[in-house]
Each structure stands twice: as C-alpha cells, then as structure tokens.
Amino acid sequence: MRGFSLRHLLVKARGGMVSPQALQRLGVLGMNARNVDYIARYNDRDKYPIVDDKLNTKRAAKRAGIPVPELIDAFEVQPSRSRVMAVIEPLWQFVIKPARGSGGKGILVIVGREGDKYLKPSGAQVSALDILRHVSNIHSGLYSLGGKPDRVMIEALVDFDPVFDNYSVEGVPDIRVIVFRGFPVMAMLRCSTHDSDGKANLHQGAVGVGIDLATGRSCHAVQRGLRISKHPDTEMRFDALQVPGWRDLVRLAASCYEMTGLGYLGCDIVLDRKRGPLLLEANARPGLAIQIANGAGLRTRLGLIEAMELEQLEKNVDERVIYAMHQFAGAGES
Incomplete structure (x- = not known):
C-alpha cells in the first residue's frame, strides 16, 4: 500500500479512471462490497436495534460490563x-x-x-x-x-485524557475501531476542529488519524481527504501522538462483538482522564473513511479473518487482541 495516495486513487475511481478491480487488488474495500459482503452477510438485522439506538447500546454495554459515559x-x-x-x-x-x-x-x-x-x-x-x-x-x-x-x-461530559489537549479543539476526540468477527482490524483517532464545531465527524471537517493497532501510535493523518502533518488549529504534530492504555482500549472494542452479536461493526471509544476507555457508541454500518485515515485498505485484513478455520475463530477476547496486534502491526502508510 505504500507509495501511493489512497485518496487520489479513490478520486480517480469515482471518475472512472481506476477500475474497481484495481482497487480490489490494492486491498481497498468499496461501499458495495462493504454492504453486500460484510454488513449483509455478517450482521443479523434483528441485532441492529442494539446499536441503532444509543440508549439500547448503553444499557447493553452496562449488562456486559463495558464502561460507558x-x-x-x-x-x-x-x-x-x-x-x-x-x-x-x-x-x-x-x-x-x-x-x-x-x-x-x-x-x-x-x-x-x-x-x-x-x-x-x-x-x-x-x-x-x-x-x-x-x-x-x-x-x-x-x-x-x-x-x-x-x-x-x-x-455527563467526558473529562477526556490530557494527552489529547492539543489534538482536538472544542470537543472530545474519539477512537474508532473496526471489529470483524471479534477481531480488531483497523483503528483511527478522530480529532475535532473549529471547522467541525467540536464534532469528531470527518465529513464535518474533523481530522482522521490512522493508529497502528500494535502500538497505539499515529501513522497517517488526513483532513477532508488530504494528508496533513499537524492539527490545523493548534499546529500540534501528529507524529508525536500515542494513545495511552492502548491494549485496554482495543480489548474493549473486541468485547463489543459478544455484546452486540454483530460480525462487522465500528466501535467509537473515548478516553476519560480517570475512568480510561469508555464506549461512546457502536455502529453496524461503519464508514470507509478509516481507510483514507490509515492510508491502507480494509479488504486484505478482512480476508485474513475470513480465511480462518473455525477453531481459530473461537479465540477469546484477549487472544483475538493479541492476534490483531501482531498481524496488523505497522500496516498503515507512514
């Protein structure tokens, strides 16, 4: 995946200059493939109410022992x-x-x-x-x-960890982790900006920072689809960023598989100063911008999990976290 701009390829693909087959060879997951091959195949619709309603999510998380705001x-x-x-x-x-x-x-x-x-x-x-x-x-x-x-x-307003003081403006940053069949496969930090009005949504102008699954260190950052090296408001460089308590955070995300029963989901997590990682919400239809934030495609990683034998899929939460951290270490664009 190194040596090209994922953003540029996706723009060319929308203009018909790059074929879907070429993107597939590069490991990029498109919207249609996400919807048919992963969401429709691995997410039972009767489980959607657990994540489509944040109040239901909060109550389910508390029953499962997963901390929430x-x-x-x-x-x-x-x-x-x-x-x-x-x-x-x-x-x-x-x-x-x-x-x-x-x-x-x-x-x-x-x-x-x-x-x-x-x-x-x-x-x-x-x-x-x-x-x-x-x-x-x-x-x-x-x-x-x-x-x-x-x-x-x-x-209650989250008292977010001071490690993010210069990486987010007017709002609480959150970490999105894509979890497939219980295995974390990709992560990004979403940092709010003045343009995004304190919201951590990339389409509103927030910054997406790809995070190395093995270490919690930043590996790539984008705003409005363009690669950047520092926060547009604070000018803090992203290459100095490392998320504290990373293993606990990834473990929380992996635990959402049992909580929701969904095979393909996005988990949005915030870091509280005192309580550590908290589940903000879960999503049965997570967007694909995480690939641009990481400079890497999802398809290859998802394929590795799909190819597993049944006994490999029966790993417990900690085993799944260890596997993901080892398998997907340093896989983003530097």
Missing part, C-alpha cells in the same frame, strides 16, 4: 419544561443527544455556564429556551434515522 437521565417521551429544567439546572457540564441520531447530528455539548446562559465548546451561548427547543426537536425526530420520533439522552 454516565447517563444522567433519559426522556422516553416528550418531557415537560419543568422536568427538563429540573435535570439540567444543577448541572455545570452535560451532553444532550438523540438516541437514534446519526453522523453527530443533534448532539449539544455544554461545557459551562455564565449566569443564566449555557456555554458551548466554541464559547457560543445558548439559553434554557434554546435547550428546551433542542430537546423538542430531538423528540420530533429531526435528527433521527428516517425522521421517526426519538428519545433524548442527557449524559
């Missing part, structure tokens, strides 16, 4: 104004999110207060009326998949 309250139905205010009034920091939102939409992060105003990470102020309106919009389905009525979650 603290849930302060949840509104299953449209709450009264007084109930919402009773929950947020004593809080200094909190996050409001839709249970069935996607792509980071509908997430409101509050990091402090000034008088009767609430502060977003950007410094912008919102009023209690703004928050009540936001809660109502979530319930009406404004941010949910298919526009269906949704549930509202209020979570």
